Amino acid sequence: MASIKQAVGLAVKPEKPIKLYSHPGGPNPWKVAIILTELGIPYNSEVMDFAQLKQEPFESQFPNGRVPAIEDPNTGIKLWESGAIIEYLLETYDTSNDLSYTSSPEKFEQKQWLHFQMSGQGPYFGQRAWFLFYHPEKNLTSCLDRYGNEIRRVLGVIERHLTKTNKPYLLGDRVSYADLAFVPWHWLLLYKPQIMGEDFPKEWEKEFPKTWAWTQGLEARPSVKKVREERVEAMSKGH
Known part of the structure; x- marks a missing residue:
């Protein structure tokens, strides 16, 4: 039924909560939580x-064996990979396009920024965190550098773009999912334990x-504050 509704352009109502598989140590699940x-x-x-x-049973359902992953009881869909x-x-749910642009070129530029977040920001920030906190060999200065x-x-890259456009967000005057996708990885720079050191925010x-101004504006959003509090709570429980 859900696919029929989508085919004719009708909204699917999220009558039942979506299950979000998460972990406090990785930023990607919190990207999804912010969008939700x-x-x-x-x-x-x-x-x-x-x-x-x-x-x-997790790995047979989600063969990459990582989070985030979701189960949506409203449509029967199970997915992994944060971008997907x-x-x-x-x-499925943003039928009023609150977080999306629908006309060109913004429609494609927002995808460009999402892909940049996933291929650039996420892996580089993640590798810095890995070699700093988890890799068994220590003092690998060349890797950290x-x-x-x-x-x-x-x-x-983001600085040059925002300077050129002189707009508050990546796509213009309103926030989109492209902006929000960057938020949780920036937590690794802003809050303890900080992967670039405590002085890096300055x-x-x-x-x-x-x-910096763009990030601070996103940090002030109620959704971001709520989700970051959820992550802090999950971290305090020792997962």
């Missing part, structure tokens, strides 16, 4: 231990002022 919150879609987070992700989940939620420089490069504000 912005759209007013009810959801329940199931916070997983890393070991559970490689066990049954975000696109699904928008197409490489990914630290890439983090600065990513911030520089460096960020000085060297990339447009990107």
Whole structure:
């Protein structure tokens, strides 16, 4: 029934909460949580231990063995990969296009920024975190330098764009899913434990002022505050 409704352009109502498989240590599930919150879609987070992700029944349903993943009882759909989940939620539930642009070129530019977030921001920030906190060999200065420089490069890309457009958001005067996708990875720079050090926010504000102002505006959104509090609570429980 849900697919028929979508085919004729009718809204699917999220009558039952979506199950969001999550983990506090990784930013990607919280990207999805922010989109769910912005759209007013009810959801329940199931916070997983890393070991559970490689066990049954999770791994047979979601073969990548990572989070986020969702189960939507309103449509029967199960998905993994944060970008695919975000696109699904928008197409299924954002019928008023609150977080999306529908005309060219913005329609495609927002996809461009989402792909940049997933291929640039996420991997570089994630590798810096890995070599800083988890890799068994320590003092790998060359690795930390490489990914630290890439983090600065990513911030520089956004800085040049925002300077050129002189707009508050990536696509113009209103927030889109493209902006929100960057938020949880920036938490790794803003809040403890910070992957670039406690002094980096001052460096960020000085060297990339447009990107800093854009980030602070996103941090002030009620949805972002709510989801970050959920993550802090999950971290406090020791997952």
